[in-house]
């Protein structure tokens with residue numbers, strides 16, 4: 001991803017939990033309108049990486065830059081103001097509000113600060129339509145099946161009109177037929193100039209949407225590069241896909 005100025009840049013990022021190094025010396029740079037796919041086994045540090053970028057965790061070392069701004073250790077709201085939005089792997093809607101109100105609140109209180117409730121509501125409806133939740137605005141979030149709850153996470157993030165979007169397993173729980181439209185949406189957002197970091201376990205999905213793929217293993221970067229190169233790398237197959245793949249391909 002050289003040649004362009006990165007919108008999202010992470011340098012020497014580290015987070016320790018007691019004796020565990022959850023994220024260890026991670027470097028990455030994503031230019032505008034590019035998608036960085038992040039994969040790695042369970043516990044590799046993917047969500048911790050997102051939490052460090054979004055300000056929900058403070059790094060023990062290293063730096064997070066958004067454009068020219070050094071936002072290392074800044075609070076989540078400041079990082080959101082700088083144009084960074086994220087989804088949570090464990091969904092976090094306001095339970096007392098309807099689906100549409102959840103998104104309307106994000107439109108009104110996000111960096112865009114749209115004061116008119118009617119306008120915010122219209123914008124929320126558009127976002128809901130876009131993520132595939134059209135017609136479900138009046139439901140309480142608790143009534144959404146898991147795939148829709150993840151769509152709501154995405155809608156709340158998009159409502160902030162971000163320039164950097166961090167997606168933590170938004171495709172988890174989608175049926176195979178639902179994955180393609182979700183990938184098309186990611187591609188569309190990329191086309192609109194959004195810079196994306198996409199965590200996903202579905203390798204085909206990552207291969208389809210990513211300009212580059214970064215593999216985390218035990219908190220550190222195992223390798224990073226174009227999807228076909230990275231996904232064909234022996235070390236990645238061994239670390240990430242593990243014995244199942246090795247056995248299958250060997251039989």
Ligand SMILES: Nc1ncnc2c1ncn2[C@@H]1O[C@H](COP(=O)(O)OP(=O)(O)OP(=O)(O)O)[C@@H](O)[C@H]1O
Nearest residue numbers: 017020022040041042043044045046047048049089
């Ligand atoms: N708040 C925390 N306190 C202590 N340990 C934590 C905390 N958050 C994460 N960890 C540990 O850090 C490591 C990385 O966790 P993380 O959630 O980032 O992994 P992940 O790659 O997102 O995994 P998954 O694919 O299961 O979502 C794990 O060993 C986890 O138990």
Ligand SMILES: [Mg+2]
Nearest residue numbers: 046047048089
């Ligand atoms: Mg995770």
